[in-house]
Amino acid sequence: MQTINVTQLYDILYAKLGPRKWWPAQSTVQLLCGAILIQNTNWRNVDRALNLMEDQTHFGIGALLNLTTEQLQDLIRPSGFFRSKERYLRALLTAYRDDFKGWRQLTTADLRKQLRALPGIGNETADVLLLFVFRRPAFVADTYTRRLFAALGMPSKNYLDLQKQVDFNLPLVQAQEFHALLDDYGKLGVDDFNLAATYQLTSH
Structure with a gap:
């Protein structure tokens, strides 16, 4: 089992899924x-x-x-x-x-x-x-994210609990991509790439 941090999880998801180019809006x-x-x-x-x-x-x-x-x-x-x-x-x-x-x-x-x-x-x-909208780096701890983080060994009681656990320091463009990657990965189904069998997530 390999220990990874949030930045490494971003890199893994990006390598598997590629750029997501969210949010889908023209204005x-x-x-x-x-x-x-x-x-x-x-x-x-x-x-x-x-x-x-x-x-x-x-x-x-x-x-x-x-x-x-x-x-x-x-x-x-x-x-x-x-x-x-x-x-x-x-x-x-x-x-x-x-x-x-x-x-x-x-x-x-x-x-x-x-x-x-x-x-x-x-x-x-x-x-x-x-x-x-305001282009501030933010960690969106939505349902897909909490589900994946729990599978990777970081369970949380709720949205704010997971935010408190995560040392989030991705720059803006990566933070935007990370939210999109986590949601699109979540929509694929149950751990299609067997991340939980391979990695253990740490907040540091």
């Missing part, structure tokens, strides 16, 4: 919409909703925020939980329009607090926004 507004709509669903459903939004608004911030509650709910209905997601999305897009410029001057810790204070923004979504 910041589209990325923000996807980050909300992906909650509790799969990307196929999100893609259907995003296509409807693009047809109706071309992801113009004014066009989106000028939609009525019912109009926006109809567009995002394919992603599920459309009533709550409409509220979350409207709050996030309003913050993007009004607050994001000022928030970019904040420390990462304070910025994360501001994002977490928005309705519907949990730990995972906040870290995704830090990583792909």
Whole structure:
């Protein structure tokens, strides 16, 4: 059994899967919409909703925020939980329009607090926004990641518990790729490359 750290795990996954080139969005507004709509669903459903939004608004911030509650709910209905997601999305897009410029001057810790204070923004979504919108290195300890890390000998009680365990110091581009690699690896199935049989993960 070979002991590896997070950087070495990144290298192993990158060698096996190659660059993932996430997040799949053509604009910041589209990325923000996807980050909300992906909650509790799969990307196929999100893609259907995003296509409807693009047809109706071309992801113009004014066009989106000028939609009525019912109009926006109809567009995002394919992603599920459309009533709550409409509220979350409207709050996030309003913050993007009004607050994001000022928030970019904040420390990462304070910025994360501001994002977490928005309705519907949990730990995972906040870290995704830090990583792909504000371009701050962040470790997204989502379900796929916790499952793989547990298999590699680093179990965790929850999202924040795993974040505390990991000494994460990847630079931005690698941090973005790492999140994508972990999620795409998780979607392949149960340890297709037998990582758990070969490696033991350490936080150092």
